[in-house]
Amino acid sequence: MRNSFEKTRASRALLLVFVCSLLLLIVSFSTSVSAQADNDSDTPADSILALAAPAPATDLKAFDTDNDHGHSITIEWTLSADDGAGANSVISYRIMKSESPDGPFDSVGLVPLGATSHVNSSAIDKNSEGYFSDNTDYYYRVEAMTTNAALFSSSEIVGPVQSSGQWFNAGLVPVLIAILIFTILTMIFVQLAKKGMDLYVRPLAGIEAVDEAIGRATEMGRPILYVLGLGSAADIATIASFTILGRVAKKVAEYQTELNVPCYDPIVMAVAQEVVKSAFIDAGRPEAYKDDIVHFITNSQFAYVGAVNGIIMRDLPATNVYMGKFFAESLILAETGAAAGSIQIAGTDEIPQIPFFFVACDYTLIGEELFAASAYLGREPELLGSLKAQDYAKAVLLASAIIGILLINIFPDFGETFKSWFEVID
Amino acid sequence: MEMISIWIAAILTLGIFSFLYKDNPLYKACEALFVGVSAAYWAIVFYFDNIYKKFYEGAVTAEEPDYFLWIGAILGLLFLTRLVPKIGWVSRWPMALIVGATAGLWMVGYFVSNAMNQIGNTISNIIARDELTGAIAWGETFGTMVILVGVVSGLVYFFFSKEHKGVFGATAKVGTWFLMVTFGASFGYTVMSRMSLLIGRVDFLLGDWLGILR
Structure with missing residues (x-):
């Protein structure tokens, strides 16, 4: 009886020890996990704080965009040394604009890493979003951004720069030549039609x-x-x-x-x-x-x-x-x-x-x-003449396409130059 | 209130659909309502957007008035001379300006997109090669050939000064096939989008109105 009682006591003591050990284990494990979690949560912040800001974009230039109606300024820069190289920490560039070199600067654009230019433009309508006027001084700077919004570096400030419209769009000269040729063809055929030519x-x-x-x-x-x-x-x-x-x-x-x-x-x-x-x-x-x-x-x-x-x-x-x-x-x-x-x-x-x-x-x-x-x-002679001129213009375009294909396949450099005459932007 | 709106919309939808059977008084009522409401709606929109917001606020009450807007206003007034038969001919001036000036503006856009850029995009290497291995990319090469043949034969089809006979006629025939294939693809694509519009209406009738679809 006594033996059995002692056995029971011993087993209870063992059970108590086991439970205490288990509790101790759980507490120590949770403390360790919590400490680990604390360490983990500290790590990025510590590491970011430890990181240096990226190298800034350099050689910043801002100038009026050419061949346009105004309200447009082009900004160009040289990539940060940490963009794709160095610390490789740059993820984007933020373009900042102000009417004074002392600020305040507002963000007017965000471009991904590797980009070296941005066009800051607005519509002509004064009520449109982001509108800015021509012939007004503006200052720009470019910020090389990292994954941490607080960690970036600013380029030097450039300015003042003003936008203005151009009366003549030099990029459309090939179109002007084509339209002149078409007009001459139309006039010739209209005259021929008026003279009674069938x-x-x-x-x-x-x-x-x-x-x-x-x-x-x-x-x-x-x-x-x-x-x-x-x-x-x-x-x-x-x-x-x-x-x-x-x-x-x-x-x-x-x-x-x-x-x-x-x-x-x-x-x-x-x-x-x-x-x-x-x-x-x-x-x-x-x-x-x-x-x-x-x-x-x-x-x-x-x-x-x-x-x-x-x-x-x-x-x-x-x-x-x-x-x-x-x-x-x-x-x-x-x-x-x-x-x-x-x-x-x-x-x-x-x-x-x-x-x-x-x-x-x-x-x-x-x-x-x-x-x-x-x-x-x-x-009517005017309409018939213009229709004939259209046909001849189509023939010229067809011939140009065939000549261009031959050139680009036989003399690639000259062919590319020939092709560029047709690649105009309205 | 929402329930009333749904009922009105459902009755009007069924009224318009009833035209599929034949012209009937319900369709006529829906048509008159639709035309009347839309004409009145657009009259108000045009008044507020153009006369009030653009002209009155931009050229009359603005701190820095845009005087160019007065040109538009005067041309608009000239249009109204049509109402007085004796000086009605004056209204031809703003018409001539609208038609002539915009035709000239469009001309540049058409020349750039339909002529210059079209030819620029056609001029390319006939044999396309893989950038990494340098091997012939048969898919791209085939695509280039299709574009080339399509552009040439399509242009020949739209040549009006010569009869479609002989080699010229055969090339124009190829152009016709290209056009038909393009139209067929476009037809199928658009029919599917119209089906989605029909599904939207049926969904409204069976879901929002009758509550059969949830």
């Missing part, structure tokens, strides 16, 4: 269909719908469309057919009214012209489409002509026209919309064919 233009199915479609509308006694698209009066496609509208309106006036021109843009509407009015006068039927032939609908894309779709389904025009700039509404309009059984002729320079016109229209003018159409329909 300038051949190959037939375009879509163009020839216009007259046929107007005739069909007359026979059926149904109107012609002419849609100028969503472009402004300044878009080239809309301008080409005005010429075609003039031709269509003249035929309509001659055949005494009804014409409907719903417009998206008020200025386009005003120009289109003038075009149609002139066409009716040319056709000898000024009394048939009414201002509401060309009318405004709305400046909202899909509301406009909804209204034109309504016109198509209610008036059932015999012919729909879509010429100009079109966007997401192209297929909606063309599908509705197809459902209404109209003959449809479309033309746009918006490449993503051409496939939709292809599938839903009877004739489609692709890109430049729209511009050619105005010359083809009008047969």
